[in-house]
Amino acid sequence: MTDATPVWDPRQYRRFDDERDRAAGDLLLRLPAGLDPEEVWDLGCGVGQHAALLKRRYPAAVVHGLDTSAAMLAEAAQRKDIIDWVQGDIAGWCPARPVDLIFSNAALHWLPDHQGLLARLVGSLAAGGVLAVQMPMAHETRHHGLLRAVASKGPWAEALAAVPRMAALLPTETYYDVLAGEAESVDIWATTYLHALTGPDAVLQWMKGTALRPYLSALDGNAPMQVAFVSALGAALCAAFPPRPDGVTLLPFPRLFLVARR
Ligand SMILES: C[S@@+](CC[C@H](N)C(=O)[O-])C[C@H]1O[C@@H](n2cnc3c(N)ncnc32)[C@H](O)[C@@H]1O
Numbered sequence: 001m002t003d004a005t006p007v008w009d010p011r012q013y014r015r016f017d018d019e020r021d022r023a024a025g026d027l028l029l030r031l032p033a034g035l036d037p038e039e040v041w042d043l044g045c046g047v048g049q050h051a052a053l054l055k056r057r058y059p060a061a062v063v064h065g066l067d068t069s070a071a072m073l074a075e076a077a078q079r080k081d082i083i084d085w086v087q088g089d090i091a092g093w094c095p096a097r098p099v100d101l102i103f104s105n106a107a108l109h110w111l112p113d114h115q116g117l118l119a120r121l122v123g124s125l126a127a128g129g130v131l132a133v134q135m136p137m138a139h140e141t142r143h144h145g146l147l148r149a150v151a152s153k154g155p156w157a158e159a160l161a162a163v164p165r166m167a168a169l170l171p172t173e174t175y176y177d178v179l180a181g182e183a184e185s186v187d188i189w190a191t192t193y194l195h196a197l198t199g200p201d202a203v204l205q206w207m208k209g210t211a212l213r214p215y216l217s218a219l220d221g222n223a224p225m226q227v228a229f230v231s232a233l234g235a236a237l238c239a240a241f242p243p244r245p246d247g248v249t250l251l252p253f254p255r256l257f258l259v260a261r262r
Helices: 010-014 017-029 049-057 070-076 114-123 142-151 172-180 202-208 213-218 223-240
Strands: 039-043 062-067 084-087 099-105 125-136 185-197 249-261
Touching: 017 049, 017 099, 017 125, 017 185, 017 249, 039 049, 049 062, 049 099, 062 070, 070 084, 114 125, 114 172, 142 202, 142 223, 172 185, 172 249, 185 202, 202 223, 202 249, 213 223
Parallel strands: 039 062, 039 099, 062 084, 099 125
Antiparallel strands: 125 249, 185 249
């Protein structure tokens, strides 16, 4: 976990389940047919919906869900599926036995040193095992640019200067090169979704579940400043992402997908 990793609020995060699950569904579709895993890990499993899906898809497998967040894991543990929920950091994750499927949706972008990390994850796979990863290319998006710009100007700038900024992903070709050096086959693609959000302050609400959280925490002791910052960001986001005539706000969101087979 890096300092940029937010403290998660499962309720706010789950407001956008449909949009966030879409990418995970697209990733699941690219798992090789005929894969029959015994040992499955969902790294950064959050509230556990994908670990549960994987358990239903591969009922004979032992499925583990790893996350640093006690709040997310507490929600996950309410599921009926038999899954081994583990509180821990992907950075120090070291499975006891070779893994047949490592799945990670929207989590690895919080970790540093992707070249070392991906090589280590492929190295944890059994022969024929699969690493399936989706990472938002959030740093490059307009709404993240606005967050950084608004945070760096105004009376809150000093208080927010220490908030670690989310790092950009590596060039996509580098992901290919790293995986191709370690795996038998590599499937890599990027998709820009146009999330159709509804309601007022739609993009702000989206960001409240993820990227905005460390900024809000940094202003926790100063409620008026927190309100002023959120309102300035909300105004900038509303201007950049005006609702369509039917009230829907379209949020372009690029995501990178990697499926490597050892
Ligand atoms: C954006 S959520 C995604 C959750 C889930 N994979 C999903 O698709 O809904 C990111 C999750 O990764 C977890 N996470 C972030 N960094 C982590 C790390 N270094 N080790 C383990 N979990 C981490 C967070 O606690 C959070 O639950």
